[in-house]
Every structure is written in structure tokens, then in C-alpha cells.
Amino acid sequence: MEGDGPAQGRWNFDSENRLPPPAGGTGVKEPWFPKENEIDIAVREELDQLEASGVRFIGKDGPRRFAGNREEALAALGWFVENRLELFGPYEDAVDGRDWTMSHSLLSAPMNLGLLDPLEVVRAAEEAYISGKARIESVEAFIRQIIGWRDYVWHLYWHFGEDYVNSNALEAHTPVPKPFSSLDGRDVKANCLKHTLDLIGEYGWVHHIPRLMILGNHALQRGYNPKEMNDWFIDAFVDGTPWVMPANVIGMSLYADGGRMSTKPYAAGGSYLSKMTNYCSDCPLNPKIRVGENACPFTAGYWKFLDDNQQLRSNHRMSNAYAGLRRLSDLEQLRAQESGRTSF
Ligand SMILES: Cc1cc2nc3c(=O)[nH]c(=O)nc-3n(C[C@H](O)[C@H](O)[C@H](O)COP(=O)(O)OP(=O)(O)OC[C@H]3O[C@@H](n4cnc5c(N)ncnc54)[C@H](O)[C@@H]3O)c2cc1C
Ligand code: SF4
Numbered sequence: 001m002e003g004d005g006p007a008q009g010r011w012n013f014d015s016e017n018r019l020p021p022p023a024g025g026t027g028v029k030e031p032w033f034p035k036e037n038e039i040d041i042a043v044r045e046e047l048d049q050l051e052a053s054g055v056r057f058i059g060k061d062g063p064r065r066f067a068g069n070r071e072e073a074l075a076a077l078g079w080f081v082e083n084r085l086e087l088f089g090p091y092e093d094a095v096d097g098r099d100w101t102m103s104h105s106l107l108s109a110p111m112n113l114g115l116l117d118p119l120e121v122v123r124a125a126e127e128a129y130i131s132g133k134a135r136i137e138s139v140e141a142f143i144r145q146i147i148g149w150r151d152y153v154w155h156l157y158w159h160f161g162e163d164y165v166n167s168n169a170l171e172a173h174t175p176v177p178k179p180f181s182s183l184d185g186r187d188v189k190a191n192c193l194k195h196t197l198d199l200i201g202e203y204g205w206v207h208h209i210p211r212l213m214i215l216g217n218h219a220l221q222r223g224y225n226p227k228e229m230n231d232w233f234i235d236a237f238v239d240g241t242p243w244v245m246p247a248n249v250i251g252m253s254l255y256a257d258g259g260r261m262s263t264k265p266y267a268a269g270g271s272y273l274s275k276m277t278n279y280c281s282d283c284p285l286n287p288k289i290r291v292g293e294n295a296c297p298f299t300a301g302y303w304k305f306l307d308d309n310q311q312l313r314s315n316h317r318m319s320n321a322y323a324g325l326r327r328l329s330d331l332e333q334l335r336a337q338e339s340g341r342t343s344f
Helices: 038-052 070-083 108-112 118-130 136-160 163-168 191-203 208-222 227-234 244-253 272-275 297-308 309-312 318-326 331-341
Strands: none
Touching: 070 108, 118 136, 136 244, 163 227, 163 244, 191 208, 208 227, 208 244, 208 272, 208 297, 227 244, 227 309, 272 297, 297 309, 297 318, 297 331, 309 318
């Protein structure tokens, strides 16, 4: 804010952001990573003992990547604000398969653990704008993630109550499949999904867009059970806590609440993924093809999802999508193909 109004006279700088991944990479500096200490060694020993006694974990054991105490959390915040915030805005909605962190802050885990006060993170970003270290469109976008999204999601958790997590408005009952529960993308053909599952296996984290556009979108299209997906996200992610999942998974990603949180389902086909990620060029499948050997499961899955959920036609925000569905000449073949699909 500057006085009573927004800095530079605008509340929202989305039109300057939302760029696709740049061909040469973002060029942003690496994130801050912790040096492991004796506590990490002790925890690892304990986990190894549990595993030897039969407890099953998912994901790979690797160096810790997220701040785990107050001192580390402040170092991670300082490094992000100083070196990475400047480029947060332009690429916040893009996915670059060569760069797992892009310009994201990796601060959700320390915030959720109570090691950083969200308001202190916001103030640090604001200060970077005032002192000329970061551009307004990045600072505005980052601050909105926290006082907009994070806070909204927190309040929705209490507002919607305990039963919200059992919502299943689209009657989605498919169990979460093996590559998700094992965090192993080996048997997955779809490059975007394979790579995302492998990254979670390695880091317990991917940024917001793979969570929403790849994992959530896939689960929505394939009708994975919402409560199972909610629990899977809690188990698989380093920042997974019960309060943050329901609005993000049940509401925003799976539309299982019938529209209490979002005005329309977040369903996207391969063409959108090919615009906002660079996965398609290395994929054996083709985002433009919906029927046939090389059909992209996101493109075919998008149309099948619309056809399966005709009750969404009355949502005026879906009218263009349903107009497109009416024009499809090969819907019968597409339905037959997708009904027989056993892998992705
Ligand atoms: C399906 C799905 C599952 C998610 N699961 C989690 C989760 O388990 N834990 C979690 O903290 N966030 C979750 N999010 C929100 C968001 O994806 C993560 O907060 C973010 O990717 C964490 O990385 P970061 O700290 O680098 O975030 P940045 O991109 O740097 O954003 C800054 C901060 O904004 C906040 N934020 C932004 N969007 C959201 C949101 N939708 N909900 C809550 N906080 C938000 C986070 O605190 C984050 O640290 C989920 C989103 C989706 C769509
Ligand atoms: S072609 Fe389809 S499955 Fe392959 S990377 Fe692109 S969107 Fe994903």
C-alpha cells in the first residue's frame, strides 16, 4: 500500500505475470538449502530402524531441502527475498521440467511448522519492493499467495468443518493408483505425470502448478476418490498438514464440494499443459491427439470428464467447454478408448 491506495495504482499485476517457461530457463539463483546436522542423522537412524521393523515409507531418502528450525527458516527467507523474489511473478504459473524449484520460495514447510510467521514473510517481501530489490508484479503476486491464498485456505478449513473432507459431489470412486501410492513414475508414459511423481519421490515437494495442473487435473479427469487423494497429498508432501488440504484438494482441484470453493472445475487438456510446461516435447504422446496410439491422456481425459459430468453444463463458466464437446466428431471412439485405458 502507498497511503490509502495500492502501490503503483493497481491491485493486481497478473497481466505482467503468467508467462510460459522461458526457453533458456529463468536464470534465477538456486534456493537456500540447509546443511544437515546431528538431528538429521539421529532422525534418519530412527527411520531406518522403523523401516527394518516393517513400517513402510514412500519416497527416497535424500538430503533435507527445507528449513527445520528458526535460524534456518530466517536464512531461507532472507535468501529468497534477496535473490529469488524478483523473478517470482513472471513464471509463477509455469512448469520447467529442468528446474524443480523455479522461483518459488520453499517456505510453506517452515510456515506450516510455525517457524515463520506468515506476516513476517509478507513484510520481508514488501520491504524488498520498497528498497528496490524486487519488482512490484513479483512482490504483489507473492504477497497475494500468503495473505490471499494461504489465509483463505486456513479460514475455509474452519468454515467448512470436519465433514467437508468427505464431500464427493462428482461421485468419484476410482482408487488412487499404484504410481501415486509408490511415488514411482517408472511405469507412467505421460512425461508430465511421470516426472512430477518422480520429483515428489525425491523431494516430497513440487510447486503449486504441478500440484494443480498435473496431479489434481489428472485425478479430477480420472475420478480418483477425493478423500483418498486428500490423504495421499498429506502423506506425500513435506508441507502437507490436515488444515491445508481440504480446500486445495477437495475444493480447488477436484470440485468434490460441488462448487462451494471454486466457481468451476479446474480441468485442462494437453494443449494448456503444452503451453505452460515444457514436458510435451520429450513425451511419446501428443497433446494435439485425442484418439489413437499417441493420444495425450490429458486431452482425451478432458473431453471424457466433460462428457461424464453433463450436470456441469448449467454452469455458465463451462459453456465454451461444452460447446467444444458438442463439436467433437469422434466422441464415441474417444469414450471407447478412455473406458478401456489401463495405463497413462
Ligand atoms: C492439490 C494441492 C495441494 C497442496 N498442498 C499443500 C500442502 O500440503 N501444504 C501447503 O502449505 N500448501 C499446499 N498447496 C498450496 C501450494 O501449492 C503450496 O503452498 C506451495 O506450492 C508451496 O511451495 P512454496 O512455499 O515454494 O510456495 P510459493 O509459490 O513460494 O508461495 C508462497 C506461499 O504461499 C502460500 N500458498 C500459496 N498458495 C497456497 C494455497 N493454495 N494454499 C495454501 N497456501 C498457499 C504458501 O504458504 C507458500 O509457501 C497445495 C496446492 C494444491 C493445488
Ligand atoms: S503430451 Fe500430454 S501426457 Fe505428454 S507431457 Fe504433454 S500433456 Fe503430458
